[in-house]
Each structure stands twice: as C-alpha cells, then as structure tokens.
Amino acid sequence: MTDSRSPAVLTQAALDAAASHAAHYLERVNELPAAAQAGIAEMRARLIEPLPETGRPPEEVIDDLARRMAPGLVTTAGPRFFGWVNGGALPAALAADWLTSAWDQNAVMAAGSPAASVIEEAAGAWLLDLLGLPADASYAFVTGCQGAHVTCLAAARHHLLAREGWDVERDGLFGAPPIRILTSESHHGSVERAARLIGFGQRAIHRLPVDGSGRLAPDYLAGALESAPDTPTIVLLQAADLNIGACDPYESLIPLAQARGAWVHVDGAFGLWAAASPRFRHLVAGIDLADSWATDGHKWLNVPYDCGYAFTRHPEAHRAALSHRAAYITYDGEARDQCDWTPEWSRRARAIPTWAAIASLGREGVAAMIERCCDCAAGLHAGISALPGAEPLWAPTLNQGLVRFPDHRPGATSADHDACTDAITAAVCASGDALFSATTWRGMRAMRLSCTNWRTGPEDVALSVAAVRQALAEA
Template identity: 50%
Template sequence: MAALLARAAATAAAFRAGLPDRPVPAADPQRSAAAFDRPLPQAPTPPAQVLDELVAAAEDGLMATPGPRYFGFVVGGALASATAAEMLAAGWDQCAFNTALSPAASAAERAAGRWLLELLGLPATASVGFVTGGQAANTVGLAAARHHVLAEAGWDVERDGLAGAPRVRVVAGVERHATIDRSLRLLGLGSAALQPVAADGNGAIDVRDLQRVLAAAAPGPTVVCLQAGNVNTGACDDLRTAIGLAHDHGAWVHVDGAFGLWAAADPARAHLVAGVELADSWACDGHKWLNLPYDSGFAICSRPGVHVAALSYTASYLTGSGSADPAPADLTPESSRRARGFAAWAGLRELGAGGVAALVARCCALAVRFAGGLAAGGARIANDVVLNQVLVRFGDDGEAGDARTDRVLEAVQRDGTCWMGGTTWRGRRYMRIAVSNATTTEADVDRSVAAVLRAARAC
C-alpha cells in the first residue's frame, strides 16, 4: 500500500508541476472513451498494474483545469496543503456522518466552519454543512427555507409533504443561476413557483422591481433568492436593501454566493456584499475561489434548528445521532460521505485570512488586466468588471458578431494557450473569462490576451 500510494502521489505531483507549460486545449472525448472501454477482466489484476493502466487511459483526457491559464466556468485550482489533505482523507477513509464514526472528521468540519463564518462575515452562530458544491448548497438552503416558511404558515412539510400545503412563492432575479431552478424542482416546489425580478445593466437584481413584485402578491409563504456574483458578469445584488425589503414582507432570504460571497474576505471589495450577514441562508463553493479540491461546497444557515429540521433523520442503530449538538449529517443531504473538512481546514490554515483576501484581490486585478488588454486589442468588454468575470465580444451587435465571437472562441480552445468558455447573455454570444486560480500570474494573463487577439485576427 505504501509503495502504491507513493507512486500515485508522485504521478499526481508530476501532473501538477507540468501545468504551467501544459497545453490547455479541449480533450478528445472519443479517445478517452476508447482508452477506458475494455472488457471486464475475469481474474484479479495486481493493484500496481491497475494504477499504470489508469494513468495511461486517463492521460489524453485530462484537462488542465487546475492550471494557471484555465479560465472556463469558475474553476479554481487546488492549494498544495488542501491537495495533500485530500490524499490523506482518501487514505484515512473516514466516513463523516457523525462524531461516533470519525471524531477527527467532525472536528475538522466544525473548526473549518467557524473559520468560514469569520472570513465571510456571517453570524458566528450559523450552522455550516459541508456539501458537494453550489447546487447542493442551494438545495439545502432552499430546503431550510421551505421548512421555515411553511412552519410559519402552520404546515409541517417534513411530515405531510407538499400536497395540500400553502403555495410557496419564490422570488428571484431573471439572471439567477440555473441551480436555483433545479433546486426548486428537486424540492417539489416547482419552477412555476418562481416570480422573476428584472436585472440592472450589469446583471444585479433591480431592487425597485423587487419591491414591486413583493408588494403585488398576497401575503403568504415567500422565499427571496439573491445573488453574490452573477454567473456572467460577477455583479452582486444590493443585498442590504433587498434583504430589508424581503424581510419587511416576511420572506426568507437565501443568497447564492457560489463564488461572489468570497468578496467579503477582501476588505477592498467587502462593500459589494454589504448586508449579506442579514440573510437567512447562504450557498458558497470551496472548489471555486478558495481553491480547494473537488468536491467542496458550504450550505450555511442562520437558524441551526431550522437547518437540522429540514435535513436530519434518526434511526435506532445510528450510534451518536440525535444529540443536541448537530452532527455533520444533520446539515447535509448525504449520509455516507467522505471527510471534506480535512481539505477545507488545511486550505484555510495555509492561506489564513490575509491570504484569502490577497487571493481574491489578485484575481480581481487580473480580470481587470484581462479586460484592458483585450479592449486595447479591439475586443469589446460587455460588463463592468467588478469581480473576476469578464465578458468579451468580437464584431458587431448582431448575428455576425455572434458568429465571429464563437469562431474566435473555438480557435482559442484549439490553440491550447488558454481555455475560455462561451455564454449567451441577453440574447448575444460572448467569450466568458473567469479568473479564479491561485497560481495565475500577470504573465499568464498577458500570454492569454495575446493568444485571444491572435485568434481574433485570424477570424
């Protein structure tokens, strides 16, 4: 086992060390499928041989997502200590259901949770569930919201379900993340429960329209979803004003802060999420801007009792469950799961509060550098670059510009210097750049700008 894990670690370390020079093109899925698609062996295979075969099969299909010039989606790398902690977590093989199963796993999550609340400026009494990512965190937050608003209306949704329950309306911006809609489907509230609110010019919620929507409906169970970090533009809602309006109408407020919530950790950008601590639940990712390994997300609730009521369960054989102090499993939708807290604790310990602030500030500065370099080369920047997101367009405002932007995007992805994704925002096509990696440098940005402009000239 020691020799096998040492070989695995060395292989992983070599991959990570080569990322600054590794091309970043889209991998060929057909080659990967062919490499892995082989008959199930009838006899056992030695573990060392299995490892070698796995490395050989995976090599051509590995994307350089942890590298410094991957700007697609909102993807961070993984800090050195967090990566090592994740390898230890796999080796220790702990189940993080509750303290009886692993005192260390529970303690790591509690400690890391306290640090997260401090960094994000959220109430110290809030509960933190360690989930897979933003989708799960939004689902948990909205499950807590569903429980609370229906309990306030005299309905026990955990006991009686939704059939016959008062209708829950969900108010959210038109530019909300799609995971909100899926969470509503998963929770049985349905996408038809959504009442959309207009957005301003940069994608943040229009608080005047929010006031109109809230005032127009009859009183009843209401959940308001706000956003810290628009998925396309990085814009943050006016949280203080919007939360005040929502609470005036008796609504539960959930904040989707998958990456934008980290602005709170940077004193120079904390104003973008001012008032966030007044909300009732929050969703945040660790594998985005905090640069933790996959999968890592945080479901945070201002009312731990509501959080537990919406998620927990008990059984006679579950030793250690049902205590007054919530167990990790009381705060997540999973039972058997890995110990995510080790990597989170290690990453936060490595960076410290100052390191997290510097990471956020550096990525934002690099996004501004990206926008400036591309604009100087003739590209059009569509958004106010307030965080780490840049929307870029090539050509006119019509279909010809859409087509050219897509051609440039495809050329950049083939080139391999860097990788960006595309998006449709307000009916038009854009290149979407997200700067989230702790290892990205100014030189990486300048090299990527040159590659994009070279592709634009060729197109």
C-alpha cells in the first residue's frame, strides 16, 4: 500500500479509529459478557492467515483488528471479573498509557529521555510513601511481580554472596556457596520461576507449613533457620497468598530471620496494597522491616498491563546486581539511569501510567479503591454463602474469598463435591454475568473470588450473586 497522506494525517486517522473503538468498548463494558465468547479455534480462524504482501490504511487496520478481536476478549476491564487477580485500568492511567505509546520514549537511560527518567523518581517516591516503605529504598519499574522477584532476588543473591566473599556478578554461581529460600507451602509459582531464572533452582526452595490461617508460623521458620544456621538464606514471605489472601506475621518473622542474617523478601503482588489503606494496614504491620518487596501496578493500582515494582532496602546491592556499563550509552552522573536498576535494557516508560493513576486518585482515592474492593469481596462472599447449595470456605480478610458447592445427593463423595463446584463455577462463567475462577484449596475444589477492579460496586455484587443463584437453580 502506498498511502500518500502525510504522517500527521495517517497518525490522526489511526488514533481517531482507536479512540472510537476504545470508547465504544468501555461504554459497554458493564454490559459485556464477563467471559470471552469465542474460544481458541474461533480466534485462530479469525486471526491466522498468510502474511499480507501489501499493506492497508492504518484506520482500516484498526477497524479490522477491533472487529476480529472482539469475541475473544475477556472483560477484565469490566466490573464483574472476579477470576484471578487482574485489576482494570483507571481512566487517567489508560490515557497516560496511550501517551506513553505516542511519546515512544526508550526509558533505558536519562540521556534518552530526561522526562521518562525523572517521572520514575516522582512515581517511585509516591509508591514508597503509599506503601509505607522506607523513603530511601531503591525501586525499579518492571513488567510485573514476576520481574520484580527476579530483580529483588538478584539483589539478595549479591548481598548474601558478597558477605561470603563471592563475587557472583563476575564468577557466576558455579562453585558459589549454595543459597536456600525458606517460604511457606502456599507461595506463588512466580517464586519458583524466579529461583530457576537466577540460578538457584527450584530445589533451593524449602516449603514450610502454614498455620490454620494460612500464615507461616514463627516456630516453623525458627526451626528451619536453626537447621542450617551457616547457609546463606532468603526468607520469602507473602503479602496475600493467592487463595485466601493470607498475610504472614511480619512483625515476628522478619526480626527472627534478620537476626540470623537472612534477607527477607516479600511477595506482595496485590497484598502489599493493604498498606495503602488505613482500614487494612494492620494486616501487613511490620512489612516495612523487610529487605525487599515485589508488587504490581497492573493488579490493584489499576494501571494497564504490564507494570510491576521492585523495591529494596539495599540500593547498593540492587545496583550492583543489575547495572551494566556500555561505551555507547550516555550516562548522566546527575541522573538515575534506569538500566542500573532493572533486568531490561530498552524498555517502556511504565512510570507514566503509574504517575497518572496516583495523581488521579491521591492517597485518599487509592485507599478508597482498595477498601471498596475489599467490601465488594466481603459482599460477594456473604451473598453467595447465603444461597442454598453454597458453602462458605473462607471469608475475605482482604479481597480474596472461597466458596464451594457440595453435591447434595445422598452418598456424594468428595470427588462429587469437587465436580459440582467446578460445574457451578463453569455455569456462572458461561452465563456471562460474572466470571470466577476455580482453585484447589486444602485438597478441595473451590470457587475463588477476587476483587481488584476500580469499577466494581455493590450493584455488581448483587448481579453476580444473582448469577450464582441462577446457576445453582439450573444445576
């Protein structure tokens, strides 16, 4: 295609088309089915075709893209998606994300974009303040909590091995003193992948049992620390496990671990945001004592995908583990070059939507959003649990709850209860009125509800409870 229009006209045409499709989509997001209407086979049929030999006008491409994609979209941007922990996108964050693309900054170094460098300083300081972390902690904007784990554990690896006299950046891990990770049995899978990526291997992870509340108990941790007192150790705690939102008892565990020389890392993918709420902050009391923290912006701060944050109490270890020098890069002694802090080289300026999200809500608005989600999770759990045929398993202490739907036929087995729970969960999703995910918890299948979208309100709770009632009635 040779399109003779000017770059300005071509760009305007494409952006107008995208804005119109986006606005149309988001105007209807409350009414759209929560689940995708097309599966993999239909989406392959809609999208996969031979490479085009010639191009098309950009607005035509955007129209075609919107038409082809629509049936395969899951309405995670909408208010009745309660599966997994996804969050939505605040208006200011979404619009700032568009600007991020329009500006197309490469946020690798300050010389490449002073604006993209300094907005990280601004947003980084806001995040530390909101989350109650030390004001002088180091920070990095990464792809998600997975990337944040890798970043923080690389800093931990440097710190622990330097103390053993081992230069891991120069010599790698072959022959290095082994490092172990002590964590609870309910840790997230991203921790295991981080352990693989940074060369510890999954066998370095020691799973400790949790108490009745899903929290790693001090006695278990003390025993594990004593079992190999000279082994360099990372203690990995959770700020909200994925099933019930359990938060470990930081005030007792962190001093215990640090007294034995361990580095304490917190997986706070969504739970760290409890610290931004006066009502829920008590759940994470003492979390600021840790050595590093990983969390997400794309979950509970409701910035568009992808965006995660890594923080450490040890800027020198963080920088030593991540920074790299190259002759062709222009370093600025005055500035904070982002490539010194992240595992990426060229990268998106993720601080821009983060800055916009926080600027649009302020401290009070962030707290209100967190609290509204928790209230909705509690309302959903209470409403569903009260339905005939439902059984509460875990009432949310934060934003995660569990219910199940036992099979009431005489002689029903635990396999029947599991099958019935999966069937009701699937029926609710198929209705399109709400989307919940299923999980296995303490050996039982359960329907898991998770609430992290800024749009969700009491009317969505009522509609979603009604959808479960309907599924139970039709079962």
